[in-house]
Amino acid sequence: MNIFVEIKESLIIAINAIRGNKMRSFLAALGIVIGITAVTLMQTAIEGINRAFESSIASVGADVLYVQKFEWFGNEDYEVYRNRKDLTLKHYEFLKRFSQTSSSISPSAGTGRMVQYGSLNLEGVFVIGTTDEYQKTVSLNIDDGRFMTAKEVENAYPVCMIGMDVKNGLFSNINPIGKIIKVGSYSFRIIGIIEKQGSMLGLFSLDSRVIIPITTFYKYFGTRRSLSINIKAADLNNLEETKEEVRSIMRKARKVPPGARDDFGINEQAAFKDTYNQLTALIKVIGLLITGLSLIVGSVGIANIMFVSVKERTREIGIRKAIGARRRTILIQFLIESSVICLGGGMVGMMISFPISLIIDAFVLPTAMPLWVVVLGLLISLFFGVLSGFFPAYNAAKLDPVDSLRYE
Amino acid sequence: MSIIIDISNIKKVYEMGEEKLFALDGVDVVIERNEYVAIMGPSGSGKSTLMNIIGCLDTPTSGKYILNGKDVHEMDDDELAEIRNKEIGFVFQTFNLLPRNNALHNVELPLIYSGLSKADRIKQAQDSLANVGLADRMMHKPNELSGGQRQRVAVARALVNNPSIILADEPTGNLDTKTGEEIMSLFTDLNKKGNTIILVTHEEEIARHANRIIKIRDGLIESDNIKESSA
Numbered sequence: 183m184n185i186f187v188e189i190k191e192s193l194i195i196a197i198n199a200i201r202g203n204k205m206r207s208f209l210a211a212l213g214i215v216i217g218i219t220a221v222t223l224m225q226t227a228i229e230g231i232n233r234a235f236e237s238s239i240a241s242v243g244a245d246v247l248y249v250q251k252f253e254w255f256g257n258e259d260y261e262v263y264r265n266r267k268d269l270t271l272k273h274y275e276f277l278k279r280f281s282q283t284s285s286s287i288s289p290s291a292g293t294g295r296m297v298q299y300g301s302l303n304l305e306g307v308f309v310i311g312t313t314d315e316y317q318k319t320v321s322l323n324i325d326d327g328r329f330m331t332a333k334e335v336e337n338a339y340p341v342c343m344i345g346m347d348v349k350n351g352l353f354s355n356i357n358p359i360g361k362i363i364k365v366g367s368y369s370f371r372i373i374g375i376i377e378k379q380g381s382m383l384g385l386f387s388l389d390s391r392v393i394i395p396i397t398t399f400y401k402y403f404g405t406r407r408s409l410s411i412n413i414k415a416a417d418l419n420n421l422e423e424t425k426e427e428v429r430s431i432m433r434k435a436r437k438v439p440p441g442a443r444d445d446f447g448i449n450e451q452a453a454f455k456d457t458y459n460q461l462t463a464l465i466k467v468i469g470l471l472i473t474g475l476s477l478i479v480g481s482v483g484i485a486n487i488m489f490v491s492v493k494e495r496t497r498e499i500g501i502r503k504a505i506g507a508r509r510r511t512i513l514i515q516f517l518i519e520s521s522v523i524c525l526g527g528g529m530v531g532m533m534i535s536f537p538i539s540l541i542i543d544a545f546v547l548p549t550a551m552p553l554w555v556v557v558l559g560l561l562i563s564l565f566f567g568v569l570s571g572f573f574p575a576y577n578a579a580k581l582d583p584v585d586s587l588r589y590e
Numbered sequence: 591m592s593i594i595i596d597i598s599n600i601k602k603v604y605e606m607g608e609e610k611l612f613a614l615d616g617v618d619v620v621i622e623r624n625e626y627v628a629i630m631g632p633s634g635s636g637k638s639t640l641m642n643i644i645g646c647l648d649t650p651t652s653g654k655y656i657l658n659g660k661d662v663h664e665m666d667d668d669e670l671a672e673i674r675n676k677e678i679g680f681v682f683q684t685f686n687l688l689p690r691n692n693a694l695h696n697v698e699l700p701l702i703y704s705g706l707s708k709a710d711r712i713k714q715a716q717d718s719l720a721n722v723g724l725a726d727r728m729m730h731k732p733n734e735l736s737g738g739q740r741q742r743v744a745v746a747r748a749l750v751n752n753p754s755i756i757l758a759d760e761p762t763g764n765l766d767t768k769t770g771e772e773i774m775s776l777f778t779d780l781n782k783k784g785n786t787i788i789l790v791t792h793e794e795e796i797a798r799h800a801n802r803i804i805k806i807r808d809g810l811i812e813s814d815n816i817k818e819s820s821a
Binding site for chain 2: 184187191198199202497498500501502503504505506507508509510511583584587
């Protein structure tokens with residue numbers, strides 16, 4: 183008999199058998215339903231966390247290098263980093279003069295200060311001192327007003343650009359442009375408002391900021407802070423080249439002897455990604471293992487039901503064999519029955535987890551059930567269907583026709 | 591007439607621990623086409639074992655069995671399944687219909703296993719059911735049919751693949767006398783149309799319908815008589 187005809191006939195037999203035992207088939211499939219729901223929701227959650235991370239680190243910029251005293255996620259002792267010489271404007275100027283593979287470079291220094299307007303004040307606002315090129319370097323968009331000019335930087339003007347949190351915290355109904363605010367104990371005139379940036383990994387807001395000329399920053403808040411020198415590569419695809427160039431310029435500028443290790447860090451977005459992947463890989467694997475376990479439990483449940491089903495239908499198997507069913511035919515019949523139960527369970531699981539993923543997307547964190555999870559989920563349920571059906575089906579196939587016809 | 595079953599020196603031994611039980615202890619039978627044979631014997635005589643071997647449900651421990659020119663005793667499971675499908679039509683005491691399927695589907699089943707197309711299957715199954723007088727009961731499930739009707743469905747199923755032999759194991763055992771007689775006259779009709787029929791029974795009344803009676807006792811053939819009238 184042709185294998186396709188065989189499968190088609192077995193499918194009809196399987197569906198009839200499942201219909202004939204609705205409650206039992208439902209209970210058998212329940213384990214797979216729960217397992218597939220768990221696995222797909224787990225994947226959806228992971229997808230959501232990944233997306234949240236991606237959008238968080240977008241502010242870091244894929245094509246920007248941050249030359250700093252510290253390395254992000256470095257594994258040296260804190261002392262090693264602390265004892266390094268500070269990065270100064272001299273290093274910035276050196277890079278500015280010699281770098282050829284970068285499109286813009288800007289230094290930045292930061293400190294936390296209280297910001298006041300009238301009777302309102304905000305604690306712990308991050309004050310960044312930098313140059314006019316900063317906007318281009320880290321890709322800031324201006325919501326209203328303008329960014330500072332080279333002239334304002336050169337002459338240490340008391341002007342500032344504020345982030346959205348500062349605007350919303352101090353100016354509810356009035357236009358902040360042109361208003362004077364106090365940063366620490368110094369007065370600054372607001373010339374621009376920066377577009378909303380969101381938060382970094384959900385930890386701290388990137389909008390609770392005030393940006394001022396670095397010259398003004400030095401004048402009011404001192405020069406004793408190590409700078410971050412931010413370099414935008416001319417071409418994202420040649421980021422490595424830019425990195426090498428920056429390294430050699432910095433080594434010269436800081437007179438690092440040949441063979442000695444860098445006494446500065448060149449940081450980039452990739453470092454975040456690497457660390458993130460390392461941190462989450464284990465969590466992902468454990469999550470999948472635990473949810474996968476529920477699938478295995480579900481599969482054992484189905485195997486159990488299939489053993490019962492084979493036992494109950496011993497006589498039916500005998501009849502089928504007596505009138506010409508081969509071993510293979512019986513094997514396929516029961517394999518298909520368990521596969522149909524599992525696949526059905528998998529589909530019900532998807533029908534449960536898909537709406538839940540929409541709810542998560544709408545209310546918890548932006549996510550979507552990836553298509554490959556749907557496909558994989560169905561393949562997994564099919565796999566477990568065959569797996570859990572195999573031994574019962576094999577038992578059925580090798581039943582002796584004489585004995586099974588006599589079975590009561 | 592051509593020989594359809596040629597059994598020589600067949601033995602079937604069951605090992606019960608140390609002891610050996612000879613269910614069949616060297617049986618020779620030759621049955622020709624269009625014969626109507628009854629195999630008789632008390633329970634435990636070996637008649638069921640012989641029937642299972644003839645029906646290719648079981649294989650002998652030793653001996654030779656040639657069915658319709660094919661040597662059966664060396665066949666594997668799948669080949670035996672094919673022989674059961676094509677050469678043999680079973681009729682059982684307990685009917686052995688699939689309870690969830692209607693009469694038509696039950697009769698169609700052997701044709702599914704022989705790989706016929708759906709249209710051909712339904713056509714043949716309908717013809718076969720009509721042959722046993724059940725043209726108007728095709729869509730009924732076994733539990734909606736009387737005992738006699740169920741056995742007719744089973745006979746239709748046995749006939750549907752045009753087998754070389756029809757093997758009936760106590761076909762009237764679960765029927766009342768009147769219905770039993772109806773089934774027996776159905777077999778007589780089938781025999782007259784050219785079918786070879788082997789009947790296993792322990793009732794003289796039933797065996798009388800056959801043209802030849804083989805009696806078995808303790809695994810051996812005790813007597814083998816052909817009715818004079820039919821000779």
